[in-house]
Amino acid sequence: MGLWLSEAQLRLRDEVRKMMLERVAPQAAETDEKGEFPWEVKELFAASGLFRLVVQPEYGGTDGLLSTLCVAIEEVSRVCGASSMILGNQSLGASPLVLWGSEAQKKKYLPKVASGECLASFALTEANAGSDVAAVQTRAVLDGGSYSISGSKIFITHGNIADLLVVFAKVDAGGKDKLTAFLVERGTPGLSTGKLEKKMGLKGSSTAEIIFDQVRVPGENIVGKIGDGFRIALDCLDKGRVMVGAMATGLAQGALDAALAFARDAVSDGVPLAGSQAVQFTLADMETVIQASRSLTQAAAVKYDRKEEGYIKFSAMSKLFASDMVMDVTSKAADLLGDYGYSRDYPVERMMRDAKIFAIFEGTNQIQRLVIARELLGK
Ligand SMILES: Cc1cc2nc3c(=O)[nH]c(=O)nc-3n(C[C@H](O)[C@H](O)[C@H](O)COP(=O)(O)OP(=O)(O)OC[C@H]3O[C@@H](n4cnc5c(N)ncnc54)[C@H](O)[C@@H]3O)c2cc1C
Structure with a gap:
């Protein structure tokens, strides 16, 4: 037993360390040089069950503990920063569902997040809304039983490849703007990728502008309630x-x-x-x-x-x-x-x-x- 970690977490650390040294370290320089998302690392994480660390056991996850996930993330980052973003961003993208999702939303998406079938992204930042989250300008308008989302997000990790985006948009509720989180699946009409950032580092981790042009999602895609977004x-x-x-x-x-x-x-x-x-x-x-x-x-x-x-x-x-x-x-x-x-x-x-x-x-x-x-x- 470590000071903070259990025997099981220490065992996981050793297993992940070995796997990273054997499978990820040898291609880390090439991932950086090519500046391309390392799909083979994503497949390794899926096959070895690392994505299961991101969700609770009821939905196909392991222990659901952040302390366990962080043990694995540290070992991945030790050999390849860009690869650690695959695991870290899968957790950040799925966190709105893990922490706030309805039972139906969790059942629908989290098993696929755990298996790696679904990559998730967290889309909050905008050109004028970075530190100041309240300044988000992307809007969702109720229109005939569904919401129509328009606006754009910038610097979204894996925004160009994610299967599921959690998008933060303002909704007018009784004359007041309420920040609200929406689930948007890849392939929804009106959703497109804009500029891909050319970055100083983490070059194997894509960072994208995402454009929403009247992207329609049903009300059941709201995470939590209207106004819970913040x-x-x-x-x-x-x-x-x-x-x-x-x-x-x-x-x-x-x-x-x-x-x-x-x-x-x-x-x-x-x-x-x-x-x-x-x-x-x-x-x-x-x-x-x-x-x-x-x-x-x-x-x-x-x-x-x-x-x-x-x-x-x-x-x-x-x-x-x-x-x-x-x-x-x-x-x-x-x-x-x-x-x-x-x-x-x-x-x-x-x-x-x-x-x-x-x-x-x-x-x-x-x-x-x-x-x-x-x-x-x-x-
Ligand atoms: C590689 C990369 C990946 C990213 N991935 C994602 C993602 O997946 N999803 C997502 O939503 N966003 C993502 N972001 C965006 C990132 O979270 C923001 O860039 C970050 O929050 C900073 O926002 P900003 O660039 O608008 O800075 P600004 O808010 O414009 O800040 C500029 C400067 O002013 C300072 N400042 C601002 N407000 C204050 C204050 N009140 N007090 C003191 N100082 C202040 C800041 O510290 C900073 O030094 C990513 C960014 C990068 C570079």
Whole structure:
């Protein structure tokens, strides 16, 4: 039993670690180079049951615990940041259903999410609505028993390939705009993909603009009730931020793995790199902050699972700490590798580019500070 993890979770960690080293690590550089979604990794996750970690046991999932999912996410990210987005985004996209879906919605979609037959995406951000969720302009209008959705979303992870999108749109209810979450299936007329982002990192994870031109969905596709959208979005992000903590921790561990391997092998001025005290101090600092990040993230995940007091603050703190930590650790790893830290022949260059995103998405780190301060000071 670990400090925060059970024997079963530690066993899962070891199994996923082995599978990632054997099956995902060898293609991580190619995924980055090609900038294409790694479908074979998605199929591996489906076949090995990793997507089952995303949903509750009643709908084909495993234990339904965020702490278990984060164990797997960390191990995937350790070898390939883009591949960790497949698992993390499947959870974020399905979270509105997992947390707020009706029984009928859960029965219809979650078994397919668990098997990997259905990829889910979370479509909230717009050109003028990133940190300010209330500024969403996409609208859903009741028209003859169904809703017609028009507007656009930007920077939606896997928005171009997801089978199911959870779309946040405003509905006019008695003269007031109410943010509401809708389920939109791929193939619905009026739904199309716009610009695909060319990104600094996570290149194997597509990021798309999604356009809604009078996309019709039945009222039964509303998640929760009209006006629940804001709370649904925040609930899902509270969960998602812990996953970002796990991704950032895993990626930093991958950079440390690479730095350790290099320090053991390389010789500088006739002296083994690992023999230099300056290098040893750098490695020691990296290990210390990674362990601190892992502890905070695992604590946040377990508190989330137990809905313990302070879980929202822990979620924001794990993302804030881990995302700043991974930038520092990957940069230190690049320094340690010297020229090779800047070369695509080694994974650290990719990891440093991948690392930047964690301070930006699912609420920037400024927003995490606002959340933490609000929780500290009272609302
Ligand atoms: C690779 C990638 C994948 C993404 N995937 C998704 C996805 O799947 N689904 C989705 O809905 N979105 C997604 N996003 C969008 C992402 O969540 C937003 O980009 C993020 O929330 C920041 O929003 P913004 O870019 O509009 O920044 P803005 O809100 O415009 O902020 C700009 C700057 O101002 C600061 N700022 C803003 N408000 C405040 C404030 N009140 N106090 C202090 N500082 C503030 C911010 O911290 C930031 O530094 C993704 C983004 C990227 C880059």
